[in-house]
Amino acid sequence: MPFLFSKCADAISHASDTRTFGVYYSEEQNPDLNIHVHDCCEVLLCLSGGKSFLIDGKAYDVNDGDLFILNQFEPHKITADPNLIFARFVLQIHPEYFIANSTEETDLSRCFYTRGDGISNKIALNDSEIAEIEQLFILFRSDSGFGDDILKNAAVNTILVLVNQYFMKRAETKKAVYIDDEMIMNTIFYINAHFSEDLTLERLAKKSYVSVNQLCKLFKKRFGTTVAKYIMSKRISEAKKLLAQGKSVSDTALACGFSDYANFIRVFKKFVGVSPGKYNFSHKKFNSEKNRIVKS
Numbered sequence: 001m002p003f004l005f006s007k008c009a010d011a012i013s014h015a016s017d018t019r020t021f022g023v024y025y026s027e028e029q030n031p032d033l034n035i036h037v038h039d040c041c042e043v044l045l046c047l048s049g050g051k052s053f054l055i056d057g058k059a060y061d062v063n064d065g066d067l068f069i070l071n072q073f074e075p076h077k078i079t080a081d082p083n084l085i086f087a088r089f090v091l092q093i094h095p096e097y098f099i100a101n102s103t104e105e106t107d108l109s110r111c112f113y114t115r116g117d118g119i120s121n122k123i124a125l126n127d128s129e130i131a132e133i134e135q136l137f138i139l140f141r142s143d144s145g146f147g148d149d150i151l152k153n154a155a156v157n158t159i160l161v162l163v164n165q166y167f168m169k170r171a172e173t174k175k176a177v178y179i180d181d182e183m184i185m186n187t188i189f190y191i192n193a194h195f196s197e198d199l200t201l202e203r204l205a206k207k208s209y210v211s212v213n214q215l216c217k218l219f220k221k222r223f224g225t226t227v228a229k230y231i232m233s234k235r236i237s238e239a240k241k242l243l244a245q246g247k248s249v250s251d252t253a254l255a256c257g258f259s260d261y262a263n264f265i266r267v268f269k270k271f272v273g274v275s276p277g278k279y280n281f282s283h284k285k286f287n288s289e290k291n292r293i294v295k296s
Contacts, residue, residue: 020097020237021156023140027087028080035077039225039233039271040092041112042070043163044078045133049086052079055121065130067123069163071112071224074121089137091159094237095223095230099188101157108160111167113222123166133162183208184222187215188230195234196257201227236271239264243280252276 035054050062055076060068062078070076072095080086098109125133136155144151187208191199204227205215219227235256242252250261253276258264268276 020094020100022092023090023137023152023156025087025089025137025141027085029085030082031080031086033078033080035075037073037075038070038092039072039229040094041072041109041224042068042093043091043159044068044070045089045130045137047087047089047134049080049084050078050088051081053077053122054079058121060120060122063124065125065127067125067133067163067166068121069111069123069167070121073225073229089134091137091156093156093160094233095188096192096234096237097156099185099192101160106161108157108164111164113224120170123163123170125166129162129166133159136162183210184218187219187227188223191227191231191234195231195238196255198257199231232267233271236268239268239276240272240279243276246280249276249280 029049044067046062046064046066046068048064050064050066053060053062053068053076055068055070056074060066095109098107102108136159139155140152187204190204190207201212201215205212208215210218216227219225219230223230225233235258239252239256242255243249247255249265253261253264256264258267265275265277268279272279274282
């Protein structure tokens with residue numbers, strides 16, 4: 001069955017393009033959902049109407065209050081009860097968010113990237129846990145006015161802390177092995193600082209004093225994706241920011257490491273769903289309308 005490649009930003013109703021997380025709430029009856037993957041991690045809280053969840057070949061029964069955690073590029077499809085309203089909250093997080101918000105003591109990505117083989121994607125919450133995390137999700141359904149962005153960022157951090165706590169209570173995390181974690185994180189920092197340059201696997205491996213094979217293996221184990229996909233995701237993320245700021249398509253391509261203009265257009269459309277020209281135009285139109293409203 002073919003996958004639908006869904007981007008974080010496509011499903012996010014609250015987050016802006018410059019953020020690395022998003023939250024949305026949905027109510028649907030008998031939704032037609034195909035098997036697909038995301039280029040971000042995901043936390044899904046089922047409130048009602050769920051029936052079954054297929055994640056990377058594993059089938060789970062879905063009950064009200066069940067929480068699911070999914071890694072990047074983990075194929076999944078949820079099936080709802082056709083006679084009920086399927087309601088859920090979803091939090092989607094790009095790996096860069098984990099890097100920016102984790103501390104030495106608290107790795108917010110732990111429940112995603114240390115989930116070894118045989119450890120469930122599903123966390124069956126008790127009533128107090130459901131109320132605890134649902135209250136945080138509900139914050140995203142309104143605008144708190146001044147300081148709203150800070151409050152919501154804090155809510156995301158709290159949700160991730162709670163999800164990790166729920167996960168560690170239930171999972172045998174001793175099966176997860178932290179191998180050369182510092183080296184992998186340094187690789188991420190290096191990619192983020194040099195994404196516009198020619199980043200070959202050989203260059204990154206040499207920088208980390210490991211073989212190309214070891215780098216690829218450890219990176220995939222830690223982040224659930226390949227080095228090449230992460231680099232491309234970073235470049236497209238930065239391209240979206242520049243286009244939203246009004247930079248031309250050609251200048252954006254060069255600034256983000258694309259020497260081939262046609263290739264930039266092809267890759268951008270694959271990741272975002274529209275061409276960079278259309279993306280640029282839509283943001284110019286939005287900014288123009290926003291300025292008109294402000295002036296009036």
